Amino acid sequence: MLITKSRPRLVLVLGSLSAFGALTIDMYLPAMPGMAGELHTSALQVQLTLTVFVVGLALGQVIVGPLSDTWGRRRPLLIGMALYVAGSLWCAVAPSVGWLLAGRALQSLGAAAGTVLARAVVRDLYEGTAMTRFFSTLMVVNGVAPIVAPVIGGQLLTVTTWRAVFVVLAAIGAVLLVAVTVTLPESLPADRRAPADPRATLRTFRTLGTDLHYLRYVLAAALMFAAVFAYISGSSFVLQDGYGLSAQQFSVVFGVNGLGIVLFGQVNGLLVGRVADEHTLLRVALAVATLGSAGVLAAAVLALPLPVLLISLFVVVSMLGIVLADATSLALAGHGSAAGAASSLQGLLQFLVGSLAAAAMSLSGHVTATAMGTTMVICSLAALTLLLGRRAT
Template sequence: MSPGRRARLALALGSLSAFGALTIDMYLPAMPGMAHELQTSMPLVQLTLTVFVIGLAIGQVIVGPLSDMWGRRRPLLIGMALYVAGSLWCAMAPDVGWLVGGRILQSLGAAAATVLARAIVRDLFDGTAMTRFFSTLMLVNGVAPIVAPVIGGQLLTVATWRAMFVVLAALGAALLLAVVFTLPESLPAGRRQPARLTGTLRTFRALATDWHYLRYVLAAALMFAAVFAYISGSSFVLQDGYRLTPQQFSLVFGANGLGIVLFGQANSLLVGRAADEHTLLRISLTVATLGGLGVLACAALRLPLPMLLTCLFTVVSMLGIVFANATSLALTRHGSAAGAASSLQGLLQFLVGGAASSAMSLTGHVNAVVMGATMFLCAAAALAVLSARRR
């Protein structure tokens, strides 16, 4: 593959895989204001985030196996069209109930983009080359956490939160056109799975009993839950608890996204040269666990804000290393069913992340201690799963 084509492919697939994060992160600075305008409670506004994550999980389980049977291109085009429609629905929502409905439709479209980006990478690459390409995707994918909250924070200075969903609809439409004209089919007809339900169920059963696959998928899912606890709780913790403005919060959030990019690119340089994927994964999860413990300590002891932000950066930035290595190791043995394998990874990732967010909401008030405890426990559980041996 020529460098030019590789760069275009990374840009397209990175943008697709970033749609979930982009759709979550852009409206985080507006969540307190949304609760006020829609005359609803903070937990109900957080519910729109949880619903979106659950829709991402369920949508991936549907789209992944279908793409193994139909190819990647058709489900991707349908998914992007749903995303645009859902974004416009959210922009016009008169109350929080309608907003939840729009987020469900939006999540199903984002699910297609997320799962098929990983499956297309598995179609085209193998081994260390696949790991390095996943690291390259983090360069594009990591831009979403950097740019999205900044865009959201700046939009709030000139418009209401509804403008964010109009912008998301426009971005979805632009990427839909890009897929139509620049992204060919990556799964030839000869490599597709038979269109039978029993075959799909057998594939999922084989994946669910493959510990080599599960340990990496679960480790990635638990690490995502640690970061998702930060995503869902940080707007309330930093804005309400530490009195940051929406613009200041967006800059902090963007700096943590920059950490994902930097460490993702460091992983691309290190893998296959300084260490293998498993070693880099174990080291990054260890660092994330220590960072989560630091967040909890800073919150419990009321240490200065810069110390808390440093620990948050440590946890979040490790996602760039964890995802690239864990995803590559999980998909290595399942090239013939990359869509199903990618969808089960997405299901576990977002269900565990949604469970972590819901558990925080059950406390009644999300504060720094609750967020720190959730981040530490999830990162420690990810490290424990990676170290576990099947009997």
């Protein structure tokens, strides 16, 4: 296809789209402790803006994915980018936490289009190990988001308020909207599109929901994402309030962990098909993530030095670069004709499980290192257990 002749451009555009959710979450994390005071609300209410965004991101994918199987990828993507820009500007001028929650909901629907359709386009164009390697390559751009986003957010806070973060996000969304318009052709030919039939869409979801091979990998990825999301949603409070890190120091820690996603994503691309297959690499990564999660919990319970906690967090977060690439490739391999729906259900479960993990972590009313570590252990161990049975076929 024409689109495959510009692989670096494709990686950059699709990687940016798939990183939209992480970018939108990570850039404002350093500002969360200070937002509560300016908006005259509680820390838990501010954290709810994160949960609302994640739930909207999940539900939006379920809408956009099936639509893209009927309309093609390009039109829903352009609409989504426009919604994202509007939602970001809404957040920037929100006078209260209620208005901010509404803006985050709109913003999340736009981000959902980029997240789900990036995976669907890759499935349109690649198969087998080539698809796994491309997903691994996307981890370069995906990893840049958690590296750069909190650093930008932290630096903005030194010269302005948290509202500027959302102005910057709106500008990024506008640039990407132009990039998609100019450089990204349609990847789903008309003869491969599904008819516009809601009953057919429901049948597709029923088929996916009963496909144990697909569900095994989707749930493993969702649980691993939930372990990392516990870190994403809780680390700003744990590291800044609990361990005394400044917003700038926190952004550096967050960026280093993002670098781990890039590094191990590329290691995965080099190893898959040469040293081991996707199944083996996925299980090894989940085992390492479980050990890292145990290290986080031990550091919290035993009051171990901060470097122990930081190293353990790096181990867990880095493994996401392997898990998401391999699990996504294995899950979508058998669903080329319904890549949009399959990608959307994966996104729904991934962000739904992640938001539930974050909510459970906050049940006590205060996010602690122990609660974060416990959540990470439960989620990573559950993901590993899911894949320790017989090999999926």
